[in-house]
Amino acid sequence: MLSYRHAFHAGNHADVLKHIVLIQLLRYLGQKDTPYMYIDTHAGAGVYALDTGYAAKSAECETGIARLWDQKDMPGPVADYVQLVRDMNPSGKMRYYPGSPYCADRVAREQDRIRLFELHPSDSKILQENFQKREAHLAEQGQRPASRGKRVMINKSDGFTGIRSLLPPPSRRGLVLIDPPYEIKDDYRKVKQMLDDALVRFATGTYAVWYPMLQRMESRQLPDKLKRLPCSGWLNVTLSVGAPVPDGVGLTSSGMFIINPPYTLEPMLRETMPWLVKTLARDNGARFTLETGLPVTGPGKRADESGMRRGRAG
Numbered sequence: 001m002l003s004y005r006h007a008f009h010a011g012n013h014a015d016v017l018k019h020i021v022l023i024q025l026l027r028y029l030g031q032k033d034t035p036y037m038y039i040d041t042h043a044g045a046g047v048y049a050l051d052t053g054y055a056a057k058s059a060e061c062e063t064g065i066a067r068l069w070d071q072k073d074m075p076g077p078v079a080d081y082v083q084l085v086r087d088m089n090p091s092g093k094m095r096y097y098p099g100s101p102y103c104a105d106r107v108a109r110e111q112d113r114i115r116l117f118e119l120h121p122s123d124s125k126i127l128q129e130n131f132q133k134r135e136a137h138l139a140e141q142g143q144r145p146a147s148r149g150k151r152v153m154i155n156k157s158d159g160f161t162g163i164r165s166l167l168p169p170p171s172r173r174g175l176v177l178i179d180p181p182y183e184i185k186d187d188y189r190k191v192k193q194m195l196d197d198a199l200v201r202f203a204t205g206t207y208a209v210w211y212p213m214l215q216r217m218e219s220r221q222l223p224d225k226l227k228r229l230p231c232s233g234w235l236n237v238t239l240s241v242g243a244p245v246p247d248g249v250g251l252t253s254s255g256m257f258i259i260n261p262p263y264t265l266e267p268m269l270r271e272t273m274p275w276l277v278k279t280l281a282r283d284n285g286a287r288f289t290l291e292t293g294l295p296v297t298g299p300g301k302r303a304d305e306s307g308m309r310r311g312r313a314g
Helices: 013-029 053-058 076-087 100-107 121-140 159-166 186-201 217-226 265-280
Strands: 037-040 047-049 096-098 113-117 152-155 174-178 206-212 234-240 253-259 287-293 296-298 307-312
Touching: 013 076, 013 100, 013 174, 013 206, 013 234, 013 253, 013 265, 037 100, 037 159, 076 096, 076 100, 076 265, 096 100, 100 113, 100 121, 113 159, 121 152, 159 186, 174 186, 186 206, 186 217, 206 217, 217 234, 217 253, 234 265, 265 287
Parallel strands: 037 113, 037 174, 113 152, 174 206
Antiparallel strands: 047 096, 206 253, 234 253, 234 287, 287 307
16 A cells, blocks of 8 residues: 555654654764664655645644744754754745655765665655755755765665665664554564564664554554564653544554664653653643663563653643
């Protein structure tokens, strides 16, 4: 199925969580001179107009970036993210929202490599056009050479299988963002299957999985399945902006599951998430959870798990 279009959800509360975490993971990788590779398995269109088309129709940005736009007391990681969005809106009016590929391109350095997969024919074409326009603009301003070789490559193919040829990256440093539409139940199985294979090929890589928190059994079971993967550690953060809607329509909660997270991520989120919950809260059901640990080492046993922290709107 290829009916899913992320433009409907651009800039919502789930994007806020996803992109704050993504930017901080990339900032960490950029602390070393050695280049890294960023791989996006479901890249989308790259940039989304918030005042026209799908995004204007759904107006989901009102649950996310719009609530942060004029805030003055933002924690550092939130301010970093909001400034990146502001940079693509120089007029000061919130018209465009960056998808994960654009966030990565803004944070990555010249020596880093970006590999994007998008199977949807329309979004893949738009993604190509958006990067071509950005390249041309930067070249005109002398900020980047007109030809950058293979720094950014876009593949119109299935990222679930496409990443096999990229792992491990030449520098043995990298981040993989896994953000499928979860339109169908099989997407949950494919996430786990892909990670089983990827961790054999590139055991030291960092993998960031975005997932919706739904009543569907596959959604509820995914985090526990990921906790059992062979890795050096994991982090699971969730954000709920309100209590579930009675009819089940509309997403109120999502999570980011990080495999092999940097040591800086947990303390950053412990400081940031309470503010984010308070600011994005729709009702008293707003909350976050944050847990870290090591993979399961045997039946019913988990090594050195630090437990879970919960927070609600204050």
